[in-house]
Amino acid sequence: MEPTKLHAGDSVTWAREARAYPSADGWALSFSLRGPGSLDVVSTDGEPYQFRMTSSQTRTLPPGAYHWACYAVREDDRQTLGSGRLEVLVDLQQAETFDGRSHARRMLDLIEAALEKRIPKDQQSYEIDGMKLDRIPVERLEALRTRYRREVAAESRRGKSPFGRFTRVRM
Structure with a gap:
C-alpha cells in the first residue's frame, strides 16, 4: 500500500499487487508523485511489485501536499492502477528554521x-x-x-x- 505521509529525507518502501499485469508478460509499474516537487519511481519485477524511494530521492522533495498515481506500463500501453494523496513533512535535519504551527x-x-x-x-x-x-x-x-x-x-x-x-x- 502506498504511503500517505513521509518525512523528506526518509527512505520508504512498499508493495503493490497487480495480478492482471504480470511482469512475465512485460508489464512494469511506475509511481509518479506531483506537488511542490516531483518524483518518479519504477518498481522492481515480481508479484507483488516492490517500490523504494531512497533518502536522497525524498530529501529533494519540498514539504507539502502531493498527488500520486500508480501505472502499469508495457511498451505503448498504460493503465492507471490507483491514485491518492501523500503529505511530505519537513526534514528537521535540513531545516534552518521551522514554524511547526498549522x-x-x-x-x-x-x-x-x-x-x-x-x-x-x-x-x-x-x-x-x-x-x-x-x-x-x-x-x-x-x-x-x-x-x-x-x-x-x-x-x-x-x-x-x-x-x-x-x-x-x-x-
Whole structure:
C-alpha cells in the first residue's frame, strides 16, 4: 500500500499487487508523485511489485501536499492502477528554521495580534480571506478569530501536528 505521509529525507518502501499485469508478460509499474516537487519511481519485477524511494530521492522533495498515481506500463500501453494523496513533512535535519504551527494556528495568532494592535511591522502586509490585515474591521477580525479558534480546536482533537500523530508513552 502506498504511503500517505513521509518525512523528506526518509527512505520508504512498499508493495503493490497487480495480478492482471504480470511482469512475465512485460508489464512494469511506475509511481509518479506531483506537488511542490516531483518524483518518479519504477518498481522492481515480481508479484507483488516492490517500490523504494531512497533518502536522497525524498530529501529533494519540498514539504507539502502531493498527488500520486500508480501505472502499469508495457511498451505503448498504460493503465492507471490507483491514485491518492501523500503529505511530505519537513526534514528537521535540513531545516534552518521551522514554524511547526498549522495554518489555522498561524492565522489565529495574527488575528489576535491585530486585535491587540501589536502586529510586528514585517507582518503588516498579511492577508486573510483576501483582505489586508491592517484594514479588516474589528467585527470581521472577531468573526475570523472564532472561525480559526474552531479550526485549531478541531486540530487539537484530531491530534494534528506537522510531524503526524504522536503517541504518548507514560513511564
